[in-house]
Amino acid sequence: MAPANTYELSPYEASLAQMDAVKKASQNSDLSYEVVKSLTVEVGPRIPGSAGDKRAVAWAEAKLNELGFDKVYKQAVRVRNWERGFADARVVSPFPQELVITALGGSIATPEKGIEAPVVMFADLESLTQASSAEVAGKIVFLNTRMQRDRAGKFYGRVVPNRVNGAVQAAKLGAQAVIIRSVGTDNSRFAHTGVMRYDDDVAKIPAGAISTADADNLEAMFETQSDIVLSLNMQAKEAGWQTSYNVIGEFTGTEKPDEIVLISAHLDSWDEGTGALDDGAGVGIVTAAAKLVKETLGQPKRTVRVVLYAAEEIGLVGAYQYVRDNKDTLENIIMAAESDFGAGQIYQLDTRFDPAARMQAGALYQALEDMGITLGNNTTNGGPDVSMLPAQGVPVIALRQDGTYYFDYHHTANDTLDKIKPEDIQQNQSVWAMVTAFMANTDFDPRPAPQL
Amino acid sequence: MAPANTYELSPYEASLAQMDAVKKASQNSDLSYEVVKSLTVEVGPRIPGSAGDKRAVAWAEAKLNELGFDKVYKQAVRVRNWERGFADARVVSPFPQELVITALGGSIATPEKGIEAPVVMFADLESLTQASSAEVAGKIVFLNTRMQRDRAGKFYGRVVPNRVNGAVQAAKLGAQAVIIRSVGTDNSRFAHTGVMRYDDDVAKIPAGAISTADADNLEAMFETQSDIVLSLNMQAKEAGWQTSYNVIGEFTGTEKPDEIVLISAHLDSWDEGTGALDDGAGVGIVTAAAKLVKETLGQPKRTVRVVLYAAEEIGLVGAYQYVRDNKDTLENIIMAAESDFGAGQIYQLDTRFDPAARMQAGALYQALEDMGITLGNNTTNGGPDVSMLPAQGVPVIALRQDGTYYFDYHHTANDTLDKIKPEDIQQNQSVWAMVTAFMANTDFDPRPAPQL
Ligand SMILES: [Zn+2]
Ligand SMILES: [Zn+2]
Ligand SMILES: [Zn+2]
Numbered sequence A, B: 001m002a003p004a005n006t007y008e009l010s011p012y013e014a015s016l017a018q019m020d021a022v023k024k025a026s027q028n029s030d031l032s033y034e035v036v037k038s039l040t041v042e043v044g045p046r047i048p049g050s051a052g053d054k055r056a057v058a059w060a061e062a063k064l065n066e067l068g069f070d071k072v073y074k075q076a077v078r079v080r081n082w083e084r085g086f087a088d089a090r091v092v093s094p095f096p097q098e099l100v101i102t103a104l105g106g107s108i109a110t111p112e113k114g115i116e117a118p119v120v121m122f123a124d125l126e127s128l129t130q131a132s133s134a135e136v137a138g139k140i141v142f143l144n145t146r147m148q149r150d151r152a153g154k155f156y157g158r159v160v161p162n163r164v165n166g167a168v169q170a171a172k173l174g175a176q177a178v179i180i181r182s183v184g185t186d187n188s189r190f191a192h193t194g195v196m197r198y199d200d201d202v203a204k205i206p207a208g209a210i211s212t213a214d215a216d217n218l219e220a221m222f223e224t225q226s227d228i229v230l231s232l233n234m235q236a237k238e239a240g241w242q243t244s245y246n247v248i249g250e251f252t253g254t255e256k257p258d259e260i261v262l263i264s265a266h267l268d269s270w271d272e273g274t275g276a277l278d279d280g281a282g283v284g285i286v287t288a289a290a291k292l293v294k295e296t297l298g299q300p301k302r303t304v305r306v307v308l309y310a311a312e313e314i315g316l317v318g319a320y321q322y323v324r325d326n327k328d329t330l331e332n333i334i335m336a337a338e339s340d341f342g343a344g345q346i347y348q349l350d351t352r353f354d355p356a357a358r359m360q361a362g363a364l365y366q367a368l369e370d371m372g373i374t375l376g377n378n379t380t381n382g383g384p385d386v387s388m389l390p391a392q393g394v395p396v397i398a399l400r401q402d403g404t405y406y407f408d409y410h411h412t413a414n415d416t417l418d419k420i421k422p423e424d425i426q427q428n429q430s431v432w433a434m435v436t437a438f439m440a441n442t443d444f445d446p447r448p449a450p451q452l
């Protein structure tokens, strides 16, 4: 039955009807799950510049073409490839035990024979910076900060400086190496990797993360022992410059082809898991959302552009390349957003819209409120790979996901498909499809993003 | 204040009062947790015959002496030491991916350069036995049976034949190797090891377990691909005969020193985790129970004997040695029991008591019922290391624990102290102390165990 009275609907009602139609279509589709399954099964790990990364790029081009995107193209991105290699850590004395360790991304190797040195434990980076060289010089620094669990993952930002800056702070005081308690909320023997940084003015020392269970064990040894000696051997290496790609698929707008609704995720992952949550889920969600809008409502009025960024994990490298390559047309982006927080259900919409325009998106807010999603703040940066866009005036949104368990798996070998609940990723798919439909098929225009 | 009217209590009431006293003492004690913490922090992994096993024996002797047991002694047990070594498995084609694998205990190595062969998947051991040589010869067999989660862990017995007998069944049909979906209830990338067997009449082939997440991934590849090639390289080795020990501590009975209440656990563990749940928890529980009875009620009337068995994991080797060394005095054992199912709370008491005598333990049943523990069947075997005793007429009990999560961690690197909830192990400690008090200080005598 045709919707006989569609022509009588107000723009507000028509927009609600469109969002309702894509929601219903989404509720009968497992496309987002199937896309991330395909990526994790057929490609798996894809650290920037690796063979897996190259396979991921080929996979993404093929997948977007298979799904019928009008235009599928790539943007070359130069990336520094880093290989994890062998990693071994053990307590030599007083209680010989192996520790599960993984190198932090970008870490140099230890000498080939490893390092053997006393350990000195600090509760956090702040305590380390206040320590004296006498306490630290020649030792292995152990940064033992626990991360708390919460829905928004807000403790990540508080603990992650251990990972990013621990090596520099420890090296300033003459440490031989740094190991951190994994930045994660699990109690397990998976170590969490992630990017770390050196400072050109400070000696480079090897940096690794031990699992939370091993951090507990080492901490317990300190309860009765003061002289604890570790051996550490990590053979990570820089493997040279490689070319990776942002992979982009579009459904070209019928009425305003130059106006872009940019929805995105990152294609790369760390190398130990299959990158299901980080960020296979995002790849599945935004790809499926665009496809569902096209399939349900036909060609969009504005252009819907799906960007699968390269090399997010090593510093948003693909995202910065995108900005350089598109610098003259950034003002045509009506809205940009990234899905990069796993597959937990969405509970809040944050925006960065022109404040006056923000009031005009009532239909969107109503449709989301019907799904239990509240309207949040107007100060979001939209997610890592679009975070540099608001400074260029590009409006962004963040569809905030339940991250209660995200950091149990984040950047570990345990980030695999089984952690995604089909019903959760489907909810994400529905919401992204609704937002995309609203942004692509109405006249709503939240430009420019406010400068905070 | 002295209990002024104790002399007026009936034996039934006196027994209840004793159990209540040890329960209260237990509720103020974290001894079982501290014992397993000491074992996992100071010793850690302790596969039979290894350096860790030797440290565990020394640790156990020292711990029992430190806790004031009257007699502490060892029984030599000859064990075959096996070393896991390096293990690597990967899908070569069509989708190159690494698989997390661990060798099954006792497996031979692959040739030094590994094996590269097509994989053939079977849903269970039954399907494999019905296959033809043509389907299997020259291939790597993948046994892909899922284990269900339940409180009693009853699905373990249904799935574990894959692990124990998979190599023999696969080799009969000419397979080059066998890999199994880990026998576990987790969704993770921890592989579960455990003992496997060869048959002298059948070719020995290497046997490993892949994690459940990797089994999912491999299974997903079979949804679209029929020709899947794996490479497998495992360098396990037999490392010769070693001497391990059962470590035994006693509080000698004042009235009936020859009558033995035998409570036990196993001291050995697998080599990848620290053996916190399997069976550090049991070591902590039975050691603390005996100590609490002595401390609260004074020297017991019957002898309380704590046996920490060697080499349970590789076939109850220490337990059989105990039977040989004590064969003339087994009839003096009033009751034997083992704690070897983690640290989940106890919900049921099963027994193997002379049926007439069984009616005489009413005070015990009442005290346990007050803790929500029900009386179960009279057909238990009492746990692995005491399972051969009922055939000799020795009564046994099983204090059945909530094992809902036990097989998430069982025989993995993730079996570590953080999996034990202090309140759960304390409940076990209380119940074991109560049972020990009842058996040691009353005239209750359930001998002989019925033959089923
Ligand atoms: Zn990410
Ligand atoms: Zn990440
Ligand atoms: Zn056990």
Ligand SMILES: [Zn+2]
Residues within 6 Å of the ligand: B278, B313, B411
């Ligand atoms: Zn075991």
